[in-house]
Amino acid sequence: MSNAFKAIIAGGGFGGLTAATALAQRGWSVTVYERQHELRASGSGIYIWENGLRILDAIGAQVVSRDSFHGRAMEQRDRNNQVIDPGDFPPSVRLVTVARKDLLNGLRDAALRAGVEIRTGAEVIGAGAAGDLHFAGARSAQADLAIGADGVWSAVRRALGLELFHQQTDEGALRAIIPGTQEDLGFDGQGKYIELWSGSRRLLITPLNRHEIYLAFTCQKDDLAGKASPLDKAAWIASFPHWAHLIERVDTLLPWAPYSIVKVKAWSAGRTALIGDAAHAQPPNLGQGGGMAMQSGLALATFLEDLEDRRDIPERLQAWEAHERELAEHCQRWSCLYGEVSVLPDDARSRIIHHGMADPWVRSQILRAAQSQPTGTQRPGQPVRLAAN
Template identity: 60%
Template sequence: MSKTLSAIIAGGGLGGLATAAALAQRGCDVTVYERQSALRASGSGIYIWENGLRVLDALGAYDDAVRGAFEGRAFEQRDKHGGVIDSAPVGAGKRLITVKRSQLLDALRDAALRAGVKVVTSSEVIGATPRGELRFANGDVARADLAVGVDGIWSRVREALGLETFHQQTAEGALRTVIERRPGDIPAGDAGKYIENWNAERRFLITPINETQIYLALTCPERDRAARDTHLDKALWSEAFPRWAHLIERIGADVSWGVYSIIQCSAWSAGRTAILGDAAHAQPPNLGQGGGMAMQNGLALACALEGIECAEAIPAALEAWEARERPLVDHCQKWSTLYGEVACLPDEVRTSTIRAAMAHPWVIEQINRAAHHVPTGTGERARSVSLL
């Protein structure tokens, strides 16, 4: 950007900070407004596929984000007897790591601050206009050349712009927590794996995130009140997954519960105000791409605005950005949603369905397309810009 443009961003989460860093690294004057009193990560662990890792590299946040992280070599699904339903390698030349969400957020925060981004906390955005304006709960209004709403599934920016066309909460949700990792927790034969265990409509996902911690997700329908209680019924879950009772027994009080949202919008922008991340295209976490897609689209947005010298050119640039990025996002959302549908199948049907699907080259191609896309702005030029 040869002329300094200004940008204001609602939301200081992963997508908001990635967008802020990418814009600031390209010469934009950026301010992030965060509703909470401090920048805090919600959730426990997070998957970062190749696309997200390349974005982190382009933003200069890679080393801090992945320090000590677990890099898996395969994702394995198992039935209630411990039998393998499907075992899929990550793939040659591709990467998948898992880290604590707070570590990733801190890395993006530091990259944004190094680029000159200003962060204002305790600032609740309750609306926006197509003129690049954000409206706050205290009556204030912030104005800039560009406004971006990265304010989550209940986005007030999206609501104010009237962009939502579909918002459905899924019947399934998850309890999430992090436990201490101890020697012998994971059998030697399972080293390097992410393991998802099924028993009826409940599943138990085991995800190491570093040498000392394991991220656990315990998934069930929302109507399964006994299973979804955050005061975890350890006996109930241990009975369902006895091979992992030693991990379940170690779960403490820090457990969160949440159902998933699927959100679709008529457009990702109106005038000079855009939305991205969960605000624009929330999806179930079955492919582990929610955070990666948000970061990817934030970087792509900054690339789309590079070289623009006047605010009047921003609406057309935002439309072009969406036209380039949306097909892949829609594809990823569709397949992540489809995967969630197997949760309601009987065990034997689920096993045969997954095995048949994952044996078909076309299905594998679709999933790989969602998981291994190389995002806009992660070539050599983007890295050299981000490291200035």
């Protein structure tokens, strides 16, 4: 047990809280610095795939309840509401959807139970490679390990000079949670998530529980009616007339925002590491950005197990990156690729989705992260592999 070691983390999001909990459970003393005045998840609902569920299980975060929605398929439909692909998941892959606040609260509670200290209203403005985080007023904190889990605009990433690029996509989404039940999805939509395509607009229908449905309205940045806030219901009903009954219910809406794609030179410098969107932000097309943030957070703690000398931390961090980075970037690549079909003509897109999703290799690439066994979720007694692939 390495109970002498200290970690400081910038950002109390999904990645930061997972890393904090996993380190604390391994004997580390951990402080999280979150710039908001309370831990708050921005956004509406979130998909948690099999890999994310295993991570929550491994750190003891109680997020999924009997009320959470367990979908058995992601059905793709065209503008006429005709099925392009049934999108059934293999039995080994679970997918659960919850409100973002429920995921964040579950992670926060697990962190507090593990003894993590969470300081809110604490904005990190810089960092160094010696495990140091910097704050306004020339204040700083230093530890054996510092982590930048501060999201797409990461101050830690920029301070360390690790950014290769941060690109924003032309596509973006408006999001809302509406009241709704399974009956609202029709007799053929029960138990499923439904993704609908019409021109360059997309509507993703995601049940969250027995009484709420999360809607994501996706369009290009030059689609002024599509991205209008409050929602231009007539414009969206014109694109998806079969779903007028849900679109009509939108009240509170998160305004349109593009997606970020982040690439970095390395996941760490010295004793300071980057996790989650700070290191590998990706469009949400695979629903794996949060899963990857949690996955890299738990893996990092696992690679630091049995540490005896903090001088070994840089090497451990490099081994962690060598082991984890390929999968995170695989998700990023496939998520970008998936997004490309949104600008194709309807007929061509339907053919590509129909044939692509029927191809076992394509499906295995899309489901690869979901079907992976995240580092640190090994069954008890199974040795943790620290060597890079």
